[in-house]
Amino acid sequence: MNLRHSPVAFMVGSVTCLICASFLLLLHARKIRDVSEEALPMAAELPVLEGREKFLKEQIEVAELHAQLRNGSDSERISAFVLPKELDIDRGLALFDILRAHLQRMDALRSLSSVEFEDSIAGEDGITAHPFSLEMVVTEEGAKKALGLFSLAGYLTVADALTQEEIDSLMKRSDQENPAGITSLERFLGTDLLRYVLEPKLFEEGLLGAYTSAGFADALQRITRGPSLTQAKEVLGLGLAQVLEQEKLWPLPFIKTSNIETKQDGVWYTISLKGAFYTAD
Amino acid sequence: MNTLDTNAGKTEASWMHRLSVPFALFSGAFLLLLVLSWFFLLPLLTRVNIAGEKRDFDELSSLSQSLKASIATLEEERDERVLHERSPAYEKLLSEKKAEKNLWEVREWIVEAGRTLGTAQNPVVYIQSLSLEGNSLTLIGVIRSVGPRSMTVLGQFTEELKRIPAFKEISTPRFERKETENGDFYSPFNFKISL
Numbered sequence: 286m287n288l289r290h291s292p293v294a295f296m297v298g299s300v301t302c303l304i305c306a307s308f309l310l311l312l313h314a315r316k317i318r319d320v321s322e323e324a325l326p327m328a329a330e331l332p333v334l335e336g337r338e339k340f341l342k343e344q345i346e347v348a349e350l351h352a353q354l355r356n357g358s359d360s361e362r363i364s365a366f367v368l369p370k371e372l373d374i375d376r377g378l379a380l381f382d383i384l385r386a387h388l389q390r391m392d393a394l395r396s397l398s399s400v401e402f403e404d405s406i407a408g409e410d411g412i413t414a415h416p417f418s419l420e421m422v423v424t425e426e427g428a429k430k431a432l433g434l435f436s437l438a439g440y441l442t443v444a445d446a447l448t449q450e451e452i453d454s455l456m457k458r459s460d461q462e463n464p465a466g467i468t469s470l471e472r473f474l475g476t477d478l479l480r481y482v483l484e485p486k487l488f489e490e491g492l493l494g495a496y497t498s499a500g501f502a503d504a505l506q507r508i509t510r511g512p513s514l515t516q517a518k519e520v521l522g523l524g525l526a527q528v529l530e531q532e533k534l535w536p537l538p539f540i541k542t543s544n545i546e547t548k549q550d551g552v553w554y555t556i557s558l559k560g561a562f563y564t565a566d
Numbered sequence: 567m568n569t570l571d572t573n574a575g576k577t578e579a580s581w582m583h584r585l586s587v588p589f590a591l592f593s594g595a596f597l598l599l600l601v602l603s604w605f606f607l608l609p610l611l612t613r614v615n616i617a618g619e620k621r622d623f624d625e626l627s628s629l630s631q632s633l634k635a636s637i638a639t640l641e642e643e644r645d646e647r648v649l650h651e652r653s654p655a656y657e658k659l660l661s662e663k664k665a666e667k668n669l670w671e672v673r674e675w676i677v678e679a680g681r682t683l684g685t686a687q688n689p690v691v692y693i694q695s696l697s698l699e700g701n702s703l704t705l706i707g708v709i710r711s712v713g714p715r716s717m718t719v720l721g722q723f724t725e726e727l728k729r730i731p732a733f734k735e736i737s738t739p740r741f742e743r744k745e746t747e748n749g750d751f752y753s754p755f756n757f758k759i760s761l
Contacts, residue, residue: 348648
């Protein structure tokens, strides 16, 4: 046995052990830091998260119950008027007649051509498009009214007229101020759009009854005076909402526009429009 | 001299020989203690009591992430119920319709962009035609009433259009200056814009 080398071997081994020990000491320190900086706050947060999960499950049960009551009537209206199984040409043409009469009352219409229908296009998902085209010569107000009406055609509720950002903002506010008021918010968002345009204050005050803070009132005002609902009120204003109600033309049949061209000549705008009505199985 | 070197060498060797074993024992024992601490002591000391149940950091982290994911899913489901999802066909058409831009709103943005270059009494951007097909916009018009500066103003109008957030891509127009029979200068434009 060579005793000269064995002390060196022991020393090398010792240094190696000390290096590994330093590494383990570092891991210990990190673990203890993780516990104090992350685990303790996480532990405090867990009961809150569990409470929120439980509360959301309860909200879903309540919303499901309400949905069963409301969805029935909404679905019937959609399949009868908005997205029927077969194209109701009379209803479609009645819409253009009402638009013509309304624009004439506004002195905003010079001419409105007849509606030209093209061959239907059946989609794979059971939706069939029924394309049409028309041309009108209108003032700027007339153009806003006509194009605005086509953009609302097919909407049913207040929520349909709002953007996703506006809806998310109301939901977030509701969660912060009074989560139990979700049924009132649901009722407001599910309000028929025409009914809301006819009596906006009634429905807004109904919602504010569940959320009494000034913060929620401000948020609601920003949305009800925002571009989405303001446009709906302007388009359906000046008596158009009442006419649509009297003529039983609401909800309007679903229309999407595929091509709009405008040409200006002084105060008159020639609008050539291609769009489509829709039916669904 | 050789005797001295041999004595110094013998002293060093005996020093290392004496220290190596205790040093090795110490470092080995130290490492062993730390290993035992890592596997047995530290988990005991770093477990947190949650509602009577002790959990370590990894379990806490996993539970927290799982709860947050569950909450996100439940919030989506709750929002869908509140918004009364109706037939899939209707919801599909509705979301396509909401993604469409309102031509008159787009026109207002363009008019506003043009307004910065002229005055209310003397607008310099004249829109002859605006057509929207899907998300493609074609804007045809002229820059007028600015004399021989019409091409410069057209360049400024192009920059103003690029500032409109909803306009993703704007084609560069042909810059030319034309003259009417009356000697007035104008610059026609034809923009293709992707929304």
